[in-house]
Amino acid sequence: xxxxxxxxxxxxxxxxxxxxxxxxxxxxxxxxxxxxxxxxxxxxxxxxxxxxxxxxxxxxxxxxxxxxxxxxxxxxxxxxxxxxxxxx
Numbered sequence: 615x616x617x618x619x620x621x622x623x624x625x626x627x628x629x630x631x632x633x634x635x636x637x638x639x640x641x642x643x644x645x646x647x648x649x650x651x652x653x654x655x656x657x658x659x660x661x662x663x664x665x666x667x668x669x670x671x672x673x674x675x676x677x678x679x680x681x682x683x684x685x686x687x688x689x690x691x692x693x694x695x696x697x698x699x700x701x702x
Contacts (some may be wrong), residue, residue, distance in 0.1 A: 638688060651666075
């Protein structure tokens, strides 16, 4: 198993990629919360407060499955890129 690296040990490109993925994740989280707020209770499976508390669940089991797939793809790509850079 590879040793854990600190933030300062990562190269600039990797740090920028991690920040970009984190920002995208935050934007998608806000989008999910806005979607929950705008929908009527009849359009949501279960109580709205529960979905708002775990907005990521809304992306998984709600109507925004495409957003979840995009988020997972971007995260997996970032992890692969980071792993291949550090394997060199």
